[in-house]
Structure formats: structure tokens, C-alpha cells
Amino acid sequence: MTENDLLARHRAVMPAWMALYYEQPLEIVSGEGRRLTGGDGRVYLDFFAGILSNSLGYGVPEITAAVERQLAAGVVHTSTAYLGRRQVEYAERLAELSGIPDAKVFFVNSGTEANEAALLLATHHRRSNQILALRNSYHGRAFATVAVTGNRSWGATSLSPVHVSYVHGGYRYRGPFRDLSDADYIQACVDDLRDVILTTTAGDVAAMIAEPIQGVGGFATPPDGLYAAMKQVLDDYGILFITDEVQTGWGRTGEHFWGYQAHGIVPDILTFAKGAAGGLPIGGVIARAELMDSLAANSLSTFGGNPLTMAAASATLDYLLEHDLQANAAKLGEKLITGLRAAAEGLPIVGEVRGKGLMIGIELVEPGGTQPSPRAAGLVMEECRRRGLLVGKGGLHGNVIRLGPPLTLTEDEADEGLAILSEALATVDAAV
Structure with a gap:
């Protein structure tokens, strides 16, 4: 069954108000660390963690073992x-x-x-x-x-x-x-x-x-x-x-x-x-x-x-x-926020980069003002996916890119995500 088939079945039995991300909605089939494999066969770096719920990422042996022990108890x-x-x-x-x-x-x-x-x-x-x-x-x-x-x-x-x-x-x-x-x-x-x-x-x-x-x-x-x-x-x-x-x-x-x-x-x-x-x-x-x-x-x-x-x-x-993941969130959050603010300089579509730790928002606006741009947010999401990064979206107007990676994020993965986000923002800025 293809993702298109699954999408058709989804729309037939799920509420219309259950929104799906992306022009071509994505099925998640497996995960390891901070990476997810989609039904499209691609592997993605996850910067949204199931709306911040997968706080440790995927396939963590300690969590799997704890669950298996309880399952074994019946x-x-x-x-x-x-x-x-x-x-x-x-x-x-x-x-x-x-x-x-x-x-x-x-x-x-x-x-x-x-x-x-x-x-x-x-x-x-x-x-x-x-x-x-x-x-x-x-x-x-x-x-x-x-x-x-x-x-x-x-x-x-x-x-x-x-x-x-x-x-x-x-x-x-x-x-x-x-x-x-x-x-x-x-x-x-x-x-x-x-x-x-x-x-x-x-x-x-x-x-x-x-x-x-x-x-x-x-x-x-x-x-x-x-x-x-x-x-x-x-x-x-x-x-x-x-x-x-x-x-x-x-x-x-x-x-x-x-x-x-x-x-x-x-x-x-x-x-x-x-x-x-x-x-x-x-x-x-x-x-x-x-x-x-x-x-x-x-x-x-x-x-x-x-x-x-x-x-x-x-x-x-x-x-x-x-593993002192609070300290990890502080260190890598500062790296991401600082890097994103530097990348946003000279990009009129970025109104503000804000947040703390691994909880970061990028407010996107129409160039030349502060009018919210849900269009730009949608394009940034698509550009990130195209480059192998999953991000979230929010805000009253749907114009804010939300970043909430697993707290186990590594420095190399932070650099990788930052590079993709910087490229995506620049690409969308040039397009709009």
C-alpha cells in the first residue's frame, strides 16, 4: 500500500479537522536515536519529537528494557x-x-x-x-x-x-x-x-x-x-x-x-x-x-x-x-538560537527567533513588515523536509516554525539541523 493509498483511507475515516503536515503527508515507520524513517523510504533528522513527546528520541535501550520487563510480568x-x-x-x-x-x-x-x-x-x-x-x-x-x-x-x-x-x-x-x-x-x-x-x-x-x-x-x-x-x-x-x-x-x-x-x-x-x-x-x-x-x-x-x-x-x-539532559538542552539550545539569529540577519521573512533551550520558535513574516506569513512557514517546512529535517509549525496564524528536538540531541546533529534550517530560510526568503 502506497502513502497515497494510506492518505485516501485516512481521509475516508478520520475527521476533516485532523490536519496533516506537508503537501504530501508523511508516514513514520521506524526510528533510531534522533532519526526517523518515513514511508517514503527516506531517513529524517527529527527536530519536533512528536510535538516534544519523544523527549529521549527513539530506540532508547533503557526505556525499551523497562517496558519489556513490565510486559513480561503480564x-x-x-x-x-x-x-x-x-x-x-x-x-x-x-x-x-x-x-x-x-x-x-x-x-x-x-x-x-x-x-x-x-x-x-x-x-x-x-x-x-x-x-x-x-x-x-x-x-x-x-x-x-x-x-x-x-x-x-x-x-x-x-x-x-x-x-x-x-x-x-x-x-x-x-x-x-x-x-x-x-x-x-x-x-x-x-x-x-x-x-x-x-x-x-x-x-x-x-x-x-x-x-x-x-x-x-x-x-x-x-x-x-x-x-x-x-x-x-x-x-x-x-x-x-x-x-x-x-x-x-x-x-x-x-x-x-x-x-x-x-x-x-x-x-x-x-x-x-x-x-x-x-x-x-x-x-x-x-x-x-x-x-x-x-x-x-x-x-x-x-x-x-x-x-x-x-x-x-x-x-x-x-x-x-x-545524563543531565537539562544541561544539554541549555548548551545546544544556545548554539541553535545564536546560529539561527545569525542566519536570519538580512532575511526579511524572519521577524523573530526566540525561545529557551531546545524550545525555539522562528516567526515568519511578509517581507517589509510584521504581517504574519503562513505561506513562508509552509514553504520552510517543505524545504526542510526536502533536505531531510522534520520541524513543527504553530502560532495563531500558523506562521511560526517550532523546533523541539529530543533532549538527547548531539552537537553534530545540532550543526546539521542548523545548516538545513539556514539553507531553507534563505531559499524561501529568495522565493517570496
């Missing part, structure tokens, strides 16, 4: 009706790593579920359905998480179980405060936050949810300290702070293990998913015991914390820490 699922040794051991490690005092952990299967659970905890504890979220944000595809997503291209419905007010701060490039200094930018966002609370809420807001770096929004990166300044306002009102670490966790930003740590605060609730289990489905919520234990009714997650995923997650965490 138990891949038990449910939360029984004690789970692996679940308890992994939760103990996460509670300590989270930085949240007296923390408890609840496991689910995705970032969407994790954020839904966080919103449930916050609204129940505060007895309020009012939520603050950031413009250009993305928090999931379920009912409440769509409601708190401040990105129209992912807003499937205006119906909502929560009352949401949106504030400035996450996305600087197209914001009204973009030309201010960092200090003045933070102050303007804090002033906006106070005004939004005073004018669009009843005052008893349950929580603010924020991504330290906006993922789907195009790896938009606010200045360090923004959320610390905002939290001072939140604390005045007793508003909880939820940090959405679905994409920024596990050392990906290079500077810290969690993205929130760049802001010098401690969140009330932390959510995680994606890269935690080396590609297996996982999600979770970490919160102060006071919050986590506040639900009066029974609840569970049928597949959350299942033994197979816990085995992979524990092995992934071991590998991350033992």
Missing part, C-alpha cells in the same frame, strides 16, 4: 482500585521535584486531561468558575481547556463551563507593549491584570493558568519575572496560580527543570504530560495536599498511572537526570 493495567507500586514510587519523585510543598500527584493520560483536572481542583476549592488565562495560549481540546485557550485557531466553541478573562503577557511580538523594556513590559502586563480583574470579574477568581513558554502559540517567550509580578496581584485576591508545564517541563528550557522556575515563584498547581514517559501517553497534576484533597466526591483515572506507562516514565526520568 500486567499492563490494573486500575486505581489496587495499590500501584510503580505509581507510588514515581509520584514520590515528582512531588519532591515539583518544588510544591506538601505535594500530591494525580495521574491521567494527556495534557488536556491534566489541565481539566487542575481547573476542577481550582474551581472547586475556590467555589468559583472564574478563570484568568493568557492571550495566545493553548491548554487542550476538552470543554474547559478549550475555553481557557486564548488562540482562536484552536477555539472550537464559545460554549464554556468556566467564565474566562484573558490578560496580556505571554506573546510579546505582536502585543501592544512589545517595544517596552522588560521591566516596563512586566509593569504594563501587571497593570492590565489588575484592570481585567476589576472590570471583567466578580473578584473571586479561582485561578490563573499560564504556560511559562506558549507552545502551540509559537514558543512565545515572556521575560523572566513576569509571573512573579503577576502572582503578587493574584495573592492579593487569593487567586491560585496553575503552571502548564506540558511542553516546558523536564529540563527542556535548559535553565531549569520546570519552566515556572525562571520566574522565582512556587505555583499552587503544576500540570505535565508529553515528554514525561518517552513517548507513551501520560499526564498528571501536582498540587498542594490542601487542594488535591479538597474534592468531596469519588474520582479516578482508569488508565492514569498504569504500570506500563509508569515503567517508561520512571526510566525516562532516570535517563534525564543521569
Whole structure:
């Protein structure tokens, strides 16, 4: 069966709103290290890691061995009706790593579920359905998480179980405060936050949810300290702070293990998913015991914390820490960002190169201004694929190239990817 045959079958049985990358969509058939083999027979260097989920790359012996040991035990699922040794051991490690005092952990299967659970905890504890979220944000595809997503291209419905007010701060490039200094930018966002609370809420807001770096929004990166300044306002009102670490966790930003740590605060609730289990489905919520234990009714997650995923997650965490992949992300991220900014000089289609660690966005614009250019982004993706590199795309307008390689990326692979990206950007700049 050819890829064209597979594409036809896909379109016959899959939703029309499930977008596929590339003019000729790509099937992935195998992987090793940071390389993927496609159904077209080509081998590609992967700079997007399954939307940052394959945090260690592919074919990692330690992860494979951990999963195989659990499979050999014959138990891949038990449910939360029984004690789970692996679940308890992994939760103990996460509670300590989270930085949240007296923390408890609840496991689910995705970032969407994790954020839904966080919103449930916050609204129940505060007895309020009012939520603050950031413009250009993305928090999931379920009912409440769509409601708190401040990105129209992912807003499937205006119906909502929560009352949401949106504030400035996450996305600087197209914001009204973009030309201010960092200090003045933070102050303007804090002033906006106070005004939004005073004018669009009843005052008893349950929580603010924020991504330290906006993922789907195009790896938009606010200045360090923004959320610390905002939290001072939140604390005045007793508003909880939820940090959405679905994409920024596990050392990906290079500077810290969690993205929130760049802001010098401690969140009330932390959510995680994606890269935690080396590609297996996982999600979770970490919160102060006071919050986590506040639900009066029974609840569970049928597949959350299942033994197979816990085995992979524990092995992934071991590998991350033992190989100091946070330091690797910092070193190679700096190399890529510096190299991309140098390559972008004199290219009118590049509006901004931004990010931290191995979480990098390239905002593409129409030459001569700042108008977003989804056309250029599509062309850059095709040029990269043609040269053997897979990258991602995002942003409100679909005009941002997103780079999130596996954290195991090598220096030679960083150089290889940088060379391909530089060539692709120059080629597309000349074309448009």
C-alpha cells in the first residue's frame, strides 16, 4: 500500500479537522536515536519529537528494557482500585521535584486531561468558575481547556463551563507593549491584570493558568519575572496560580527543570504530560495536599498511572537526570538560537527567533513588515523536509516554525539541523 493509498483511507475515516503536515503527508515507520524513517523510504533528522513527546528520541535501550520487563510480568493495567507500586514510587519523585510543598500527584493520560483536572481542583476549592488565562495560549481540546485557550485557531466553541478573562503577557511580538523594556513590559502586563480583574470579574477568581513558554502559540517567550509580578496581584485576591508545564517541563528550557522556575515563584498547581514517559501517553497534576484533597466526591483515572506507562516514565526520568539532559538542552539550545539569529540577519521573512533551550520558535513574516506569513512557514517546512529535517509549525496564524528536538540531541546533529534550517530560510526568503 502506497502513502497515497494510506492518505485516501485516512481521509475516508478520520475527521476533516485532523490536519496533516506537508503537501504530501508523511508516514513514520521506524526510528533510531534522533532519526526517523518515513514511508517514503527516506531517513529524517527529527527536530519536533512528536510535538516534544519523544523527549529521549527513539530506540532508547533503557526505556525499551523497562517496558519489556513490565510486559513480561503480564500486567499492563490494573486500575486505581489496587495499590500501584510503580505509581507510588514515581509520584514520590515528582512531588519532591515539583518544588510544591506538601505535594500530591494525580495521574491521567494527556495534557488536556491534566489541565481539566487542575481547573476542577481550582474551581472547586475556590467555589468559583472564574478563570484568568493568557492571550495566545493553548491548554487542550476538552470543554474547559478549550475555553481557557486564548488562540482562536484552536477555539472550537464559545460554549464554556468556566467564565474566562484573558490578560496580556505571554506573546510579546505582536502585543501592544512589545517595544517596552522588560521591566516596563512586566509593569504594563501587571497593570492590565489588575484592570481585567476589576472590570471583567466578580473578584473571586479561582485561578490563573499560564504556560511559562506558549507552545502551540509559537514558543512565545515572556521575560523572566513576569509571573512573579503577576502572582503578587493574584495573592492579593487569593487567586491560585496553575503552571502548564506540558511542553516546558523536564529540563527542556535548559535553565531549569520546570519552566515556572525562571520566574522565582512556587505555583499552587503544576500540570505535565508529553515528554514525561518517552513517548507513551501520560499526564498528571501536582498540587498542594490542601487542594488535591479538597474534592468531596469519588474520582479516578482508569488508565492514569498504569504500570506500563509508569515503567517508561520512571526510566525516562532516570535517563534525564543521569545524563543531565537539562544541561544539554541549555548548551545546544544556545548554539541553535545564536546560529539561527545569525542566519536570519538580512532575511526579511524572519521577524523573530526566540525561545529557551531546545524550545525555539522562528516567526515568519511578509517581507517589509510584521504581517504574519503562513505561506513562508509552509514553504520552510517543505524545504526542510526536502533536505531531510522534520520541524513543527504553530502560532495563531500558523506562521511560526517550532523546533523541539529530543533532549538527547548531539552537537553534530545540532550543526546539521542548523545548516538545513539556514539553507531553507534563505531559499524561501529568495522565493517570496
